[in-house]
Amino acid sequence: MKPIKTIWHSALGKILISFFGLLLLLSTLTIIPLITYFSGHEVTIRVANVAEDSLRDPQFNYVQPGLVGLTDVDESLLDAPLTDVYDDGDSFYSVLNEQTVYALLDDVQIATVTRVTVERPENDVPYLIVDDIYGRYDMERTEDYYDETGEWRQFYDGVELNFSNLLNAIRNRVPDLNDQLSDGPVEITVRVWRGRFVIVTP
Amino acid sequence: MGQKVSKRSFDLLDDVLTDAQDKAIIDSTQKKDVLAQVEVRKGLDFIRVLVSFGAILIGLGVILFIAGNWQAISNPFKVVIIVTALGLSMGASYVTEKDRPLTSQALLYLSVLIFGAGLFLIDLAYNFNLDPFVLNFVWALAALLLSSVYKDVILFIFAHVLAFVFLVTGFEENVFAYAIPLLGVLFAGNYYFGFRKIVTFGSLLLAQVFLLYTFDFFDLDPIYISFIFLGEGLILYNFKHHLNLEIFQFIGIATAGVAAFSLTFRNLWEDLTFIDNGSFYAIPFSIAFTVYLFTLVSKKQITPLIIISAFILRFYFDTFYEFLPRSLFFILGGFIVLGMGIYIERYRHEEVDDEAH
Numbered sequence: 001m002k003p004i005k006t007i008w009h010s011a012l013g014k015i016l017i018s019f020f021g022l023l024l025l026l027s028t029l030t031i032i033p034l035i036t037y038f039s040g041h042e043v044t045i046r047v048a049n050v051a052e053d054s055l056r057d058p059q060f061n062y063v064q065p066g067l068v069g070l071t072d073v074d075e076s077l078l079d080a081p082l083t084d085v086y087d088d089g090d091s092f093y094s095v096l097n098e099q100t101v102y103a104l105l106d107d108v109q110i111a112t113v114t115r116v117t118v119e120r121p122e123n124d125v126p127y128l129i130v131d132d133i134y135g136r137y138d139m140e141r142t143e144d145y146y147d148e149t150g151e152w153r154q155f156y157d158g159v160e161l162n163f164s165n166l167l168n169a170i171r172n173r174v175p176d177l178n179d180q181l182s183d184g185p186v187e188i189t190v191r192v193w194r195g196r197f198v199i200v201t202p
Numbered sequence: 203m204g205q206k207v208s209k210r211s212f213d214l215l216d217d218v219l220t221d222a223q224d225k226a227i228i229d230s231t232q233k234k235d236v237l238a239q240v241e242v243r244k245g246l247d248f249i250r251v252l253v254s255f256g257a258i259l260i261g262l263g264v265i266l267f268i269a270g271n272w273q274a275i276s277n278p279f280k281v282v283i284i285v286t287a288l289g290l291s292m293g294a295s296y297v298t299e300k301d302r303p304l305t306s307q308a309l310l311y312l313s314v315l316i317f318g319a320g321l322f323l324i325d326l327a328y329n330f331n332l333d334p335f336v337l338n339f340v341w342a343l344a345a346l347l348l349s350s351v352y353k354d355v356i357l358f359i360f361a362h363v364l365a366f367v368f369l370v371t372g373f374e375e376n377v378f379a380y381a382i383p384l385l386g387v388l389f390a391g392n393y394y395f396g397f398r399k400i401v402t403f404g405s406l407l408l409a410q411v412f413l414l415y416t417f418d419f420f421d422l423d424p425i426y427i428s429f430i431f432l433g434e435g436l437i438l439y440n441f442k443h444h445l446n447l448e449i450f451q452f453i454g455i456a457t458a459g460v461a462a463f464s465l466t467f468r469n470l471w472e473d474l475t476f477i478d479n480g481s482f483y484a485i486p487f488s489i490a491f492t493v494y495l496f497t498l499v500s501k502k503q504i505t506p507l508i509i510i511s512a513f514i515l516r517f518y519f520d521t522f523y524e525f526l527p528r529s530l531f532f533i534l535g536g537f538i539v540l541g542m543g544i545y546i547e548r549y550r551h552e553e554v555d556d557e558a559h
Contacts, residue, residue: 011296012296014351014352015292015293017351018292018313018347018348018351019289019292021344021351022288022313022344022348023285025317025340025343025347026285026317026320026321026324026340028340029321029324029330029332029337029340030330032330032332032336033328033330165331169331172327172329197331
């Protein structure tokens with residue numbers, strides 16, 4: 001009796017199963033973005049070119065053109081482990097190397113950072129994962145301290161949060177972002193879910 | 203149609219048959235019959251080389267054009283390019299399967315690479331911000347899919363490599379939900395691929411990485427990790443069975459060796475709160491383990507000998523680096539390494555000779 005040759009056993013069948021199997025696997029990449037889109041909190045953020053903002057002092061080393069507007073936060077928003085680093089004038093690098101830093105957002109008309117913490121927030125709270133965090137150098141205080149004590153110690157005047165992933169995504173979505181920012185801040189609506197985000201508008 | 207052979211082989215066959223005909227071993231009809239069974243394969247002609255060169259140049263131009271304008275290409279079109287490249291590669295693999303099986307296989311491997319590149323490019327294009335371990339996991343699944351459909355052991359080994367990268371990129375993350383089923387499938391693959399040694403080796407190695415990941419995830423102290431690996435390695439080495447025993451033994455003794463090597467450092471022992479002077483434990487342990495390794499060497503095993511060599515070098519560096527002048531230190535170190543190399547090589551030859559007899 002001749003064995004039944006299923007499609008699985010033919011060369012064409014194998015290639016078709018493999019190809020569509022791979023496409024199916026490729027499509028799994030969209031699962032998390034789709035969940036983020038349909039289940040995420042919708043927040044509007046303001047993106048501004050802070051380096052050209054007349055209200056901001058452009059002398060800080062880390063203020064770069066095109067930084068997301070919500071990056072500049074007050075030190076009172078830091079949680080205890082981050083406050084310790086801030087008060088000691090240490091680098092935040094070691095914290096970021098060990099732990100994830102989360103920036104909790106409110107959902108008022110233009111979202112702002114309400115808390116910066118190393119504790120993972122509840123899932124129903126909108127938050128973004130901070131890609132980089134650094135203190136803004138307070139040169140005046142640092143120099144005063146040196147004059148008084150003869151020792152160098154770093155003092156900060158607030159904190160900069162860097163959301164480079166979000167900024168890259170926005171740049172990808174709005175290729176002429178820098179031109180638009182020269183005309184003023186741009187508002188972007190995103191949906192955030194467990195630290196992940198999907199840009200809704202523009 | 204006869205079997206295709208090179209012009210050189212055909213000439214050789216012709217010469218042999220002519221010689222046989224001259225010696226009246228065969229007649230001219232038999233010679234013709236034999237020669238009719240083979241056909242000279244077409245060699246490289248000028249036009250063929252020119253056409254191939256032109257095709258490569260065009261292909262290179264297309265790739266460079268796409269790469270140069272990648273940022274300017276819209277995201278949906280990027281996906282179309284990736285899927286088309288994947289389809290073309292797999293289609294070419296299908297077309298060449300009968301006439302050029304090796305090329306077909308190579309194109310299949312290329313398809314897996316295109317798929318992996320596509321994963322990362324799509325993630326970047328759409329800013330999905332997926333964790334690297336997720337992408338590596340999906341890539342490993344792709345390699346698994348193709349290896350199971352084509353029963354290709356190289357793809358299966360490649361799936362192991364990707365699983366390894368997935369685990370390494372997943373350190374500090376909770377990847378158990380991904381890793382456990384993946385490891386299950388990879389171990390089950392041993393049965394599917396007829397318990398090949400290379401597959402068993404890959405699966406066992408991966409299991410060690412998974413254990414390390416697990417201990418790291420639960421923040422287990424390094425001293426305990428070393429003890430567990432030491433115990434596990436010795437169990438793997440000494441547990442007798444008939445399933446690629448030599449692979450189990452190799453992984454076992456190598457794991458135990460690495461764990462024991464870390465236990466030769468006194469600082470590690472001092473992690474235990476009740477130990478003040480780690481040397482008090484590290485040195486006797488090192489001696490005891492070396493004695494154990496020597497008992498294995500006496501049973502004509504080479505891996506323990508390599509571990510002993512590593513121990514000797516480790517203590518040599520630790521003891522003499524501060525005391526000896528640098529040049530003398532390195533010259534002596536070089537002689538020790540050379541001596542070990544010669545000894546291990548001679549030992550290996552003896553082992554091979556014993557096996558031959």
